[in-house]
Amino acid sequence: MDLRVGTGALAERLSNLIGPRASLARGVLDQHGRSESYYPAMPPDIVVFPETTQEVGAIVRLCAEAGTPIVPFGAGTSLEGNAASVAGGVCIDFARMNKVLAVHEADMDVVVQPGITRKQLNAELRTTGLFFPIDPGADASIGGMSSTRASGTMAVRYGTMKDNVLALEVVLADGRVIRTARRARKSAAGYDLTRLFVGAEGTLGIITEITLKLHPIPQAISAATCSFPTLHDAVDTAIALIQSAVPAARIELLDDVMIRGINAYSRLGYQETPTLFLEFHGSEAAVAEQAQTAEAIAIEHRGRGFAWAKAAEDRSRLWHARDNTLYAGLGVRPGARAVITDVCVPISRLADCLTQTRRDADANGFIAPIVGHVGDGNFHMLILVDPDDPNELAGAKALQARMVARAIALDGTCTGEHGIGLGKVDYLQDELGDAVAVMRAIKAALDPNGLMNPGKILADGALP
Numbered sequence: 001m002d003l004r005v006g007t008g009a010l011a012e013r014l015s016n017l018i019g020p021r022a023s024l025a026r027g028v029l030d031q032h033g034r035s036e037s038y039y040p041a042m043p044p045d046i047v048v049f050p051e052t053t054q055e056v057g058a059i060v061r062l063c064a065e066a067g068t069p070i071v072p073f074g075a076g077t078s079l080e081g082n083a084a085s086v087a088g089g090v091c092i093d094f095a096r097m098n099k100v101l102a103v104h105e106a107d108m109d110v111v112v113q114p115g116i117t118r119k120q121l122n123a124e125l126r127t128t129g130l131f132f133p134i135d136p137g138a139d140a141s142i143g144g145m146s147s148t149r150a151s152g153t154m155a156v157r158y159g160t161m162k163d164n165v166l167a168l169e170v171v172l173a174d175g176r177v178i179r180t181a182r183r184a185r186k187s188a189a190g191y192d193l194t195r196l197f198v199g200a201e202g203t204l205g206i207i208t209e210i211t212l213k214l215h216p217i218p219q220a221i222s223a224a225t226c227s228f229p230t231l232h233d234a235v236d237t238a239i240a241l242i243q244s245a246v247p248a249a250r251i252e253l254l255d256d257v258m259i260r261g262i263n264a265y266s267r268l269g270y271q272e273t274p275t276l277f278l279e280f281h282g283s284e285a286a287v288a289e290q291a292q293t294a295e296a297i298a299i300e301h302r303g304r305g306f307a308w309a310k311a312a313e314d315r316s317r318l319w320h321a322r323d324n325t326l327y328a329g330l331g332v333r334p335g336a337r338a339v340i341t342d343v344c345v346p347i348s349r350l351a352d353c354l355t356q357t358r359r360d361a362d363a364n365g366f367i368a369p370i371v372g373h374v375g376d377g378n379f380h381m382l383i384l385v386d387p388d389d390p391n392e393l394a395g396a397k398a399l400q401a402r403m404v405a406r407a408i409a410l411d412g413t414c415t416g417e418h419g420i421g422l423g424k425v426d427y428l429q430d431e432l433g434d435a436v437a438v439m440r441a442i443k444a445a446l447d448p449n450g451l452m453n454p455g456k457i458l459a460d461g462a463l464p
């Protein structure tokens with residue numbers, strides 16, 4: 001086994017600590033170095049599978065003594081190289097810390113370990129009448145979702161991870177364990193450390209316990225699709241829906257290229273034009289009223305073919321198609337890899353940002369399906385590239401850079417939900433200016449030796 005200098009002794013100490021739950025197996029290392037995006041594989045040197053916070057603390061202390069990088073790992077579904085081991089080191093996989101520790105039904109909150117996935121959590125909550133709504137499509141872990149400040153299809157109604165994490169237990173870079181808050185719904189006690197670690201991508205500390213808000217399962221749910229002649233009409237419908245205070249639970253946009261992809265991938269027959277996927281939650285009467293208003297608004301904006309899915313299996317077919325857009329989009333150009341990028345702008349600027357970006361991709365000859373959480377002003381583009389053609393990859397990155405510059409110029413952000421990871425490092429300064437120096441000071445205070453997920457968010461230097 002080809003280990004970096006000093007890693008052999010650390011491997012022995014880790015294996016003394018947790019036995020076979022410290023792995024050097026090539027397959028395990030490779031599995032933790034891959035991602036769904038275009039980045040080359042960046043495996044760690046060792047993967048450890050702790051079972052308790054105490055073990056995480058002991059692992060961190062051993063790494064600190066050895067000066068070895070630490071990369072936390074949830075489900076590995078992040079899209080900006082967030083969990084890549086750029087400098088090797090020890091990957092902490094939370095698969096064995098996946099328990100629900102306490103459900104407080106009366107308070108509508110739950111305490112979980114970070115490795116539990118959102119689907120596992122909702123399965124465990126089934127009998128309570130409560131659910132956890134944040135849905136990034138992939139079956140991501142709650143630790144990973146907290147660390148990327150994830151959102152997804154239901155953020156327009158229920159908020160993002162930032163709004164739904166009440167408190168965290170965190171192992172710091174020196175092995176100390178802290179709690180960032182109690183379970184109270186609100187608190188004015190000091191700096192908001194919960195929100196500091198939510199979205200920190202494992203660069204400031206390691207989350208070992210999360211307290212989440214829960215929501216009542218709605219009495220009635222109704223979903224619909226509606227197609228539009230242009231992207232502008234679809235976005236104007238989303239804006240009008242929000243301005244008319246219809247509390248839609250999901251407002252998702254798929255452009256014509258993405259619809260072509262999901263028609264082929266999921267064997268569906270949607271009209272191949274920009275299409276909104278909508279969902280409403282509430283009482284039977286409220287959902288019926290919201291649906292009626294939405295249909296009227298869509299028709300005003302040239303929407304046609306409004307198709308309702310009320311039965312649970314029809315809704316699940318509809319959202320299954322939406323959730324598979326990454327794979328469906330890749331199918332539009334077989335053999336391609338995707339440069340997957342997300343930006344978010346104030347919703348009044350969304351139509352401009354979307355249409356200019358679409359034009360830019362077309363003018364430069366890229367096949368680049370678009371899917372957006374348009375209720376939040378957020379959209380993703382999958383720029384499909386030949387992985388063996390460096391010119392195409394360079395062109396795709398240039399297209400991404402223009403998309404980001406456009407979003408920032410419209411007072412938006414270089415990432416609405418995927419995080420900075422490796423892929424957006426170069427844009428943080430453009431977006432936040434001097435605030436980045438404050439971030440560097442926080443990083444230096446909490447991780448003075450730069451061992452926590454190095455190379456992410458604040459790293460300087462070229463992208464891989």
Ligand SMILES: Cc1cc2nc3c(=O)[nH]c(=O)nc-3n(C[C@H](O)[C@H](O)[C@H](O)COP(=O)(O)OP(=O)(O)OC[C@H]3O[C@@H](n4cnc5c(N)ncnc54)[C@H](O)[C@@H]3O)c2cc1C
Pocket residue numbers: 036071072073074075076077078079082083094114135136137138140141142143144145146147148149150151152153201202203205206207208323324326327417418453
């Ligand atoms: C098909 C598909 C669709 C997607 N759609 C969306 C979407 O709509 N919205 C969205 O927000 N995202 C989306 N994503 C991206 C992805 O699901 C999210 O980024 C998710 O939050 C990552 O969770 P994970 O468990 O896979 O984390 P990982 O990929 O394992 O890790 C993500 C980051 O969190 C850190 N981390 C993990 N666990 C911990 C911990 N315990 N403590 C500290 N740091 C930790 C890692 O080091 C890394 O920096 C999508 C991904 C796919 C594949």
